[in-house]
Amino acid sequence: GLKQNYYNAFTELENMLSGQQEMSFKRAVFITENAYFDNKLDYSAFCNEIDFYSKLAQSLINSRQLLYDKEDKQKIEKLAAVFTIMTDTIPIMLDTNKIVYHLPFTYDFEDIFGTLEWSKMFVTKLLATKTGNCHSLPFLYKIICEDLGVETYLAQAPNHFYIKNRSKTDGWYNTELTSGFFPIDAWLFASGYLTLDAVKSGIYMDTLSLRQSISVCLVDLAKGYENKFKTKGDTFVIDCCNKVLEYYPNNVTALLLKAETMKQQFDNYMKFYKTDNPNEVLQMQEPRELFTEMEQIYINIYTLGYRTMPDEMYIN
16 A cells, blocks of 8 residues: 555665665755655656756856855856756846746744654755745755755754755865855854864764765655554664665764664554553563664664754754
8 A cells, every 4th residue: 555655665775775776855855755645746857947947057157256265166056056046036137028037945943853744854845835944945956956966965953954064165064955155163053052072073063975965855754654644663663774874874863763662662562562661561572672772772772962953942
């Protein structure tokens, strides 16, 4: 049934990660969202929409002079054009000499973690409504850049994605698509639950390779599955997390999701044996192994420097 769509998406993402299929972040994001919509979305229509933005970026590059003269100018022009498309109003001259305005994408302040409706996190939702969040906005930015053949990198902060780019003049710099500005690392430190350990261990503020970015789609696939089928403690979620951790061992979201799912599985054992006392279940081999591994993951998460950031604080 509908779960098969999820298994198929898992297989395709796995093939991209293992090198059996060409890696495409655009394709990875699409199949992840498509599984949630029972495979009713059309990939060629999705590609056409992205193509529209790539062409718009190209025409922007041709119609303006960027005050930048280093040898990576072509790359910076592309990054700047995609940024403008996403954050600024652009007049477009039609053949009929009529001007239409392409409006920027804006931040959707409702249900920003997709708690009530998971598809709030989706790029397809962003394209359809022109509003998105710290998940869909940087994802779309990366997809359009990928289409223009320019490298750009996702980075993570607590509850949050943003973009890291590199230029010959500034070295690495951050691009924040939720507000349309370029925060320095110190600002990210001041505003989030960022510990120095978390940055040192690479769970936050580090650039994600294309392979890691695609593995992030597997975390989304697992979360979409949980949200859609209202399951807790499902082995499919564990499979997704394990696959992510193979390619991106410090992905703290995958570690947390795995630990929480195992905790759910442990609770299910207790329910099954009709007991409130964990010690009764811990005498059995399977629950004991489960518990030990879960405990290990939580210790690992803490050692990596992860601290919980309250949702209210993020919203503020």
